[in-house]
Amino acid sequence: MGKESLNTRINQSKAGFSGQRWLVEERDACGVGFIANQQGEANHAIISKALSALGCLEHRGACSADQDSGDGAGLMTAIPWELFGHWFQEQGMQLPPAEQVGVGMVFLPTDPTVATIAREIVERVLAEEELTLIGWREVPVRPDSLGVQARENQPQIEQVLIHAGTLQGDELERRLYLARKRIERQVGSRDEVRGEEFYICSFSSRTIVYKGMVRSAVLGHFYLDLQNPEYTSSFAVYHRRFSTNTMPKWPLAQPMRFLGHNGEINTLLGNVNWMMAREASLTHPNWGERIEDLKPIVIPENSDSATLDNVMELLVQSGRSPLEALRIMIPEAYQNHPELAEHPEVVDFYEYYSGIQEPWDGPAFVVFSDGKKVGATLDRNGLRPARYTLTCNGLIIVASEAGVIEIPESDILEKGRLSPGQMIGVDLETHEILRNWDIRQQVASLEPYGQWLQERQHLEPQAFAAEAQMDKQVFLQHQIAFGYGSEDVDMVIEPMVLEGKEATFCMGDDIPLAVLSDKPHVLYDYFKQRFAQVTNPPILWRCS
DSSP: HHHHHHHHHHHHHHHHSSOOOSGGGGOOOOOOEEEEEEEOOOOOHHHHHHHHHHHHGGGGOOOOOSOOOOEEEEEEEOOOHHHHHHHHHHHHHHOGGGEEEEEEEEOOOSSSHHHHHHHHHHHHHHHHOOOOEEEEEEOOOOOGGGGGHHHHHHHEEEEEEETTTTOOOOOOOOOOOHHHHHHHHHHHTTTTSOOGGGGEEEEESSEEEEEEEEOOHHHHHHHHGGGOTTTSSSSEEEEEOOOOOOOOOTTSSSOOEEEEEEEEETHHHHHHHHHHHHGGGGOOOOTGGGGGGOOOOOOOTTTTHHHHHHHHHHHHTTTHHHHHHHHHHHHOOOOOOGGGGGGGHHHHHHHHTHHHOOOOOOSSEEEOOOOSSSEEEEEEEEEEOOOOEEESSSEEESSSSSTSSSSOOGEEEEEEETOOOOOOOTTTTEEEEOOOEEEEEEHTTTHHHHHHHHHHHHOOOOOSSSSSSHHHHHHHHHHTTTTHHHHHIIIHHHHHHHHSSSOOOOOOSSOOOOGGGHHHHHOGGOOOOOOOOOOOOOOOOOOO
């Protein structure tokens, strides 16, 4: 079968599939990291080093057949106010106090008419949210540096700048979040503007994201701002994408609005379903009746990284630090942990949230920032590399590779790697290096989790009946009616009753699939657990 014919057959198959699109689409590891100045000093050297580190991660991504269109690469930094200050001067305006200004990085449709419709929606929502539009800045780019496929799909890239009046800090961040969610929903409801052609990469008074469907080495050449010495930041999160569960697109390049993710969320389907189920009961004092403006929180068609970012964003904008949010979402393996034996408050924290938020299990190495803190965490499986270096001049460098930034050995204070479940970070306001133990104790001391756990209602075990409660013949009829065979009783139900555990036994089920079988089956036989469709190092379990 020819390549064109095969692609036609695949596309026809996708078009006729009524379930989740990504189940029949492509499904690995990205390159990710951050560099930060512990003292919070902004300079262009941080940007240059981040671009250099990103170039060292090219082997972590993939390219199109044109050999030049990458799965995606990007940087998240602090907003370069010096750079924008000159733009204000060129427009004959004066830059308002930076803490009262928000900047949105926007991918617009290339059709001028459709782009105008999108801008009108943005401006209308901003006015309704009592945010003053300052203007639109066209981001200077060099399209001839792109590969053929990336150039054909390149959006119109502009920045929207707004003045928030007296709003600032977390209050301004929440207002921008509300505005962005409303804009996305209104744009998505317009037939003229297809959702994937319009995307807000970032909308914040603290951070900004420059990204695209490019190779690592191309990012700094494509975005001319990144070459400008006036572009300064105290930190930079960088990411080179390897597309896993979605096809490459400009919006799906990373970092996302809060994080960059290396790996795959293997529990994604359950996480998404639970998040959608909880939407009806979501409530928080920060939002009140406006909680409806934030929905939907997650979109099933998005990538696992985008979905992870959406939920983290909700937690952070609702008042949690990014450290706490990720400890809730990506907990370490805390049960029977020898280091935590004498720290019940940490165990109480994890135990409390285990009943509220199921883990987003990887393999996952996540780098994150909200503009106030920047850090990285490894999930409890620890199947992704995470190296860090601390230098004498106050730099902290974390990456999925060792040596992405050349540092003389004499300048290195400390270097190492994150172990499973560990986290490291920098507080850009207090200038502290945040170690794993510090973070554990900090988040565990926020609330009386141990007391809350004691107030839970417990169901006491009940003794087994002394005599059979059902006639053997009637019992057998019920067993057959519900589809339980003798193997189900012996190997599954009996261990669950006697040991209180889910039964485990060797893989190797060679009976026909229920949908292909001519034997009667119960409903749940038609459903199978999906395995992670990525190549990961094996976890070896000892058989007893």
